[in-house]
Amino acid sequence: MNPELLEATLRENVKILSKPLPEERKMTACGGAFPSVPALNEVITLVKTVVFPDFFDRRRNSATVRSYYIGVCVEKIYSILKEEIGKGFHFESCGCTFPEGTTPEGLALQFVEALPEIKRLLFTDVEAMFHNDPAVDNMGEVILCYPVVQAMVHYRVAHALLKSGIPVIPRILTELAHSATGIDIHPGAEIGEHFAIDHGTGVVIGETSIIGNNVTLYQGVTLGAKNFSLDSDGHPVNIPRHPIIEDNVTIYSNSSILGRITVGHDSIIGGNVWLTYSVPPGSRILQRKAVATTFTDGLGI
Numbered sequence: 001m002n003p004e005l006l007e008a009t010l011r012e013n014v015k016i017l018s019k020p021l022p023e024e025r026k027m028t029a030c031g032g033a034f035p036s037v038p039a040l041n042e043v044i045t046l047v048k049t050v051v052f053p054d055f056f057d058r059r060r061n062s063a064t065v066r067s068y069y070i071g072v073c074v075e076k077i078y079s080i081l082k083e084e085i086g087k088g089f090h091f092e093s094c095g096c097t098f099p100e101g102t103t104p105e106g107l108a109l110q111f112v113e114a115l116p117e118i119k120r121l122l123f124t125d126v127e128a129m130f131h132n133d134p135a136v137d138n139m140g141e142v143i144l145c146y147p148v149v150q151a152m153v154h155y156r157v158a159h160a161l162l163k164s165g166i167p168v169i170p171r172i173l174t175e176l177a178h179s180a181t182g183i184d185i186h187p188g189a190e191i192g193e194h195f196a197i198d199h200g201t202g203v204v205i206g207e208t209s210i211i212g213n214n215v216t217l218y219q220g221v222t223l224g225a226k227n228f229s230l231d232s233d234g235h236p237v238n239i240p241r242h243p244i245i246e247d248n249v250t251i252y253s254n255s256s257i258l259g260r261i262t263v264g265h266d267s268i269i270g271g272n273v274w275l276t277y278s279v280p281p282g283s284r285i286l287q288r289k290a291v292a293t294t295f296t297d298g299l300g301i
Helices: 003-018 022-027 037-051 063-093 104-132 139-145 147-163 169-181
Strands: 196-198 216-218 222-224 256-258
Touching: 037 063, 037 104, 037 147, 037 169, 063 104, 063 169, 104 139, 104 147, 104 196, 139 147, 147 169, 147 196
Parallel strands: 196 216, 222 256
Antiparallel strands: none
């Protein structure tokens, strides 16, 4: 190829690509840096190290060394988060307007104060998975191998940040877990203690879902919206639209529970069920039995 033509073509397309589209200007009108995905990934790695010491880093035999190392990790979490929280508010509001009386530093410290409770909740999730799956030999295996642990670390961290009013960052965190595990949990969902997801691939939990304690889901379960209300401009209205799952409920694979309905405590929802109405406590909801028939020479297929 003619070198001059090559250079001219490259220059022309670089010029075109460097000019922001009108839609791009709307997204980046605030200027400044967006939250850093690699930095937020590092936060999750550090949280896993703090919550599950020795599982995701080199084992420290000395309690003193372990305490020191956890302290270093917590300080890193604080340092990274205070920077990323500032970026998150700038991205969201174009003016770095924080909730009254708060600062990036204060919100990052608030998250550090939430870490002991996040750790407690995550260990209840590990325990629930251990007691729900006969294929696992010990709780350490759950921590090291099961995708639900990664998904729930991301969710529990994201949910704590969302409750503090921090924008955008919680969604980034849960979508990172979604990409890695196939488990899609919106950070706005409310999930109680001892939560288990077996296998996990294809599980979807919508933003306004409320899940009680000791709930187990299997792969492919959807806790979704049945429909959306629209405002005068045609945009979906953010109102409660996802299910309420009470305590001690099990939902088997590929079932869809849709709309603002309630599944009463101690219920079992069988596989491949499409449920759009509330059911009382102690319910057993199963799909219809398969219809057996015969075909002659392929007739009817």
